[in-house]
Amino acid sequence: xxxxxxxxxxxxxxxxxxxxxxxxxxxxxxxxxxxxxxxxxxxxxxxxxxxxxxxxxxxxxxxxxxxxxxxxxxxxxxxxxxxxxxxxxxxxxxxxxxxxxxxxxxxxxxxxxxxxxxxxxxxxxxxxxxxxxxxxxxxxxxxxxxxxxxxxxxxxxxxxxxxxxxxxxxxxxxxxxxxxxxxxxxxxxxxxxxxxxxxxxxxxxxxxxxxxxxxxxxxxxxxxxxxxxxxxxxxxxx
Ligand SMILES: [Zn+2]
Numbered sequence: 001x002x003x004x005x006x007x008x009x010x011x012x013x014x015x016x017x018x019x020x021x022x023x024x025x026x027x028x029x030x031x032x033x034x035x036x037x038x039x040x041x042x043x044x045x046x047x048x049x050x051x052x053x054x055x056x057x058x059x060x061x062x063x064x065x066x067x068x069x070x071x072x073x074x075x076x077x078x079x080x081x082x083x084x085x086x087x088x089x090x091x092x093x094x095x096x097x098x099x100x101x102x103x104x105x106x107x108x109x110x111x112x113x114x115x116x117x118x119x120x121x122x123x124x125x126x127x128x129x130x131x132x133x134x135x136x137x138x139x140x141x142x143x144x145x146x147x148x149x150x151x152x153x154x155x156x157x158x159x160x161x162x163x164x165x166x167x168x169x170x171x172x173x174x175x176x177x178x179x180x181x182x183x184x185x186x187x188x189x190x191x192x193x194x195x196x197x198x199x200x201x202x203x204x205x206x207x208x209x210x211x212x213x214x215x216x217x218x219x220x221x222x223x224x225x226x227x228x229x230x231x232x233x234x235x236x237x238x
Pocket of ligand 1: 122152157158159218219220
């Protein structure tokens with residue numbers, strides 16, 4: 001009752017019966033969403049109500065918090081505390097493809113054994129938001145050109161850091177979205193503890209199928225999701 005799969009047929013039915021102008025407008029504004037299946041939930045579940053990823057197709061978009069209560073979320077683009085200095089998400093949610101969810105949950109389990117957890121800054125990002133970012137920072141070193149689409153638009157990329165069990169962020173040398181050489185993986189003029197924290201995150205993520213990019217210590221792409229379709233659906237904010 002708290003979740004349902006929204007297949008293409010349901011979207012078409014909602015449009016054709018004209019019940020709900022909002023839904024109709026949303027579908028027209030974001031036609032790409034019809035290509036994607038999304039598991040939607042109306043309420044945040046308690047720990048005991050976590051959903052299972054078993055049997056869910058790899059390409060389905062899922063809300064990560066419905067499948068694990070072991071993550072910390074700090075979705076920066078739902079605030080003004082980001083390089084755009086503007087709130088580009090209506091509300092803070094972390095959606096990814098199910099294949100990405102499975103991998104990041106496994107990586108987090110391993111990190112928890114060592115006393116750490118993954119904290120998210122960004123997950124799936126609608127293509128329209130990518131276009132907004134590209135207008136502000138048209139540098140492919142930091143923002144993917146929306147003409148090609150980012151792996152974030154495909155539900156296969158995550159921007160993350162590590163926190164301890166009390167939620168304190170580990171020192172990674174720079175903040176999230178620090179666009180300078182100190183944020184690069186190949187910049188090593190940093191304290192030993194920073195290099196070791198970055199290495200722990202990188203080696204663990206790589207073990208579970210993610211790849212880093214040279215210029216952002218916080219960004220990881222799931223290799224298995226790199227060929228997924230670019231998407232543009234917006235999650236519900238109720
Ligand atoms: Zn990223």
